Amino acid sequence: QVHLQESGPGLVKPSETLSLSCSVSGGSISNYYLTWIRQPPGKGLEWIGYISYSGSTKYNPSLQSRVTLSLDTPKNQVSLKLSSVTAADTAVYYCARGYCSGSNCYLGWLDPWGQGTLVTVSS
Amino acid sequence: DIVMTQSPDSLAVSLGERATINCRSSQSVLYSSNSKNYLAWYQQKPGQPPKLLIYWASTRDSGVPDRFSGSGSGTDFTLTISSLQAEDVAVYYCQQYYDTPYTFGQGTKLEI
Numbered sequence: 200q201v202h203l204q205e206s207g208p209g210l211v212k213p214s215e216t217l218s219l220s221c222s223v224s225g226g227s228i229s230n231y232y233l234t235w236i237r238q239p240p241g242k243g244l245e246w247i248g249y250i251s252y253s254g255s256t257k258y259n260p261s262l263q264s265r266v267t268l269s270l271d272t273p274k275n276q277v278s279l280k281l282s283s284v285t286a287a288d289t290a291v292y293y294c295a296r297g298y299c300s301g302s303n304c305y306l307g308w309l310d311p312w313g314q315g316t317l318v319t320v321s322s
Numbered sequence: 323d324i325v326m327t328q329s330p331d332s333l334a335v336s337l338g339e340r341a342t343i344n345c346r347s348s349q350s351v352l353y354s355s356n357s358k359n360y361l362a363w364y365q366q367k368p369g370q371p372p373k374l375l376i377y378w379a380s381t382r383d384s385g386v387p388d389r390f391s392g393s394g395s396g397t398d399f400t401l402t403i404s405s406l407q408a409e410d411v412a413v414y415y416c417q418q419y420y421d422t423p424y425t426f427g428q429g430t431k432l433e434i
């Protein structure tokens with residue numbers, strides 16, 4: 200069973216760069232599409248972007264100038280960097296996998312999701 | 323961006339009664355070449371990540387109780403819980419995966 204786990208600092212100062220990792224176990228990211236989503240406390244879900252197994256990326260235009268996703272295939276991890284953060288970037292950050300059917304994986308609906316990690320932006 | 327609008331924002335339903343949540347997209351999420359609606363529903367309980375319930379607008383994910391059903395096409399969709407159980411108290415989200423950014427509805431809080 201595939202399991203995703205986000206990790207990283209829980210507190211980031213304004214104007215700095217938020218850096219998170221998503222570690223995947225129980226499967227290889229070599230054929231996955233992995234998506235990052237965030238959820239401000241008490242609010243809804245915002246799609247940040249995805250990275251494919253080949254390293255191609257697509258970002259939400261609202262964040263595109265500040266976000267970078269990257270792969271570390273040997274470590275079976277993906278990472279998220281969000282620069283110039285403000286208090287508005289305070290959220291639970293989730294990684295999730297696009298669905299797989301047999302050995303083929305695709306974009307689309309998200310399953311499974313990691314448990315999420317809360318990042319607070321504050322001085 | 324495709325805007326997803328859910329209604330109502332919150333809903334109180336008695337145990338054993340039917341719950342209906344609506345989701346409207348600002349443009350069609352029906353892909354004509356395969357006649358599939360690129361829409362999913364998720365359930366989120368407090369302190370937990372969202373859990374996939376339904377994809378292709380009406381296909382239940384494995385292990386999801388059959389009291390959950392999805393319907394609709396094009397721009398208008400519905401999630402129905404036929405007989406509400408206590409464990410169904412949660413926030414429900416629709417999501418379109420027709421076009422990036424893959425947007426979510428604002429969520430519907432379901433209470434008893």
